[in-house]
Amino acid sequence: MKHITILSAKVVQTFISLKYNLPYAIIEKAIPAQTCEVDNLHFFLKFTLNIPAMKIVLILFFCSAVSLMAYNQDFIPAQPVGGKQQLKYFFDQELIYPADALNSGKEGKVACKYFIDEKGQIEHISFSDGALPDFSSEILRIFRMIEWEPATLRSIAVSDSGHYEYEFNIRRYNRLCKQRGYISHLYPFEPTDTSGIIYLYKNLETAPHPIFTNDKINLAGFIAANLVYPEAAIKQNVSGVVKVTFVVEPHGRISNTRIVNALGAGCNEEAIRIIRLIKWMPGTVGQKAVRTRMSISINFNLDQGPDGNFNPNIKSSYGG
Secondary structure (H helix, E strand, C coil): CCEEEEEHHHHHHHHHHHHHCHHHHHHHHHHHHHEEEEEHHHHHHHHHHHHCCCHHHHHHHHCCCCHHHHHHHHEEECCCCCCCCHHHHHHHHHCCCHHHHHHHHCEEEEEEEEECCCCCCCEEEEEEECHHHHHHHHHHHHHCEEEEEECCCCEECCCCCEEEEEECCCCHHHHHHHHHCCCCCCCCCCEEEECEEEEEEHCCCCEEEECCCCCCCCCCHHHHHCCCCHEEEHHHHCCCEEEEEEECCCCCCCEEEEEEEECCHHHHHHHHHHCCCCECCEEEEEEEEEEEEEEEEEEEEEECCCCEEEHHHHEEEEEE
């Protein structure tokens, strides 16, 4: 059996720093903890004692580069549920320009650094100096609504940090409001719960349900009437179920959209597009509107008609 001696990172780093009179900070970066594994301790000591200083420096930087490449290959950074594109979409849909700043014509960029723990929870958010407090508060409000996939190192969940910037620009915000159709969030049910807790569908007093201007249409009918079967899926004869989970917020719009059963050929994207069109009456607990985790399954089927062609047949269902 192969025997491996795992040396204390600090022992190795300190030894080489003293031996070759090199700054400890350089050694610490050049030989991180995960590289301090050797097949034979005696060989390691003999090896390092007989190498000239210049060569050991080159070896250190080589080891550092190899370690960094291996680290990058094994490390997957933390990311918001649904990825960066969904993060941008959610910010555009959720953000409300602070009223005082809007009325006074104030603009500016907000930069923040965030820390995500191994459970995908935000541990801390810090903002750069000079950011308008109202701007920082709005970014913080939105960040607290976002769910995260934790970072992984060799398939093990680990903590991570990231950086985010958002520019508050009034002209852009006015265009955004025109595109999305609202300048503030209207709450279909009040009061609302402000704890941020996401409730499961089964634990509600009243469950969320879609709001339609036509009271004769239901969710399945709305999806069937508005969903476009992707051309690529028709050509490739792709059929199956796309299941999407999301959170219905107290204002009736959705967040944290995630594909849990993917299909491909454009079906995933079409499912998300159609779900974003739906406004909801939020679920309630204790006579307050709450955040609720929901799911919708959309069944993409191609039925062969009498003419021999395959025609889309859309079915759907929703629940927890």
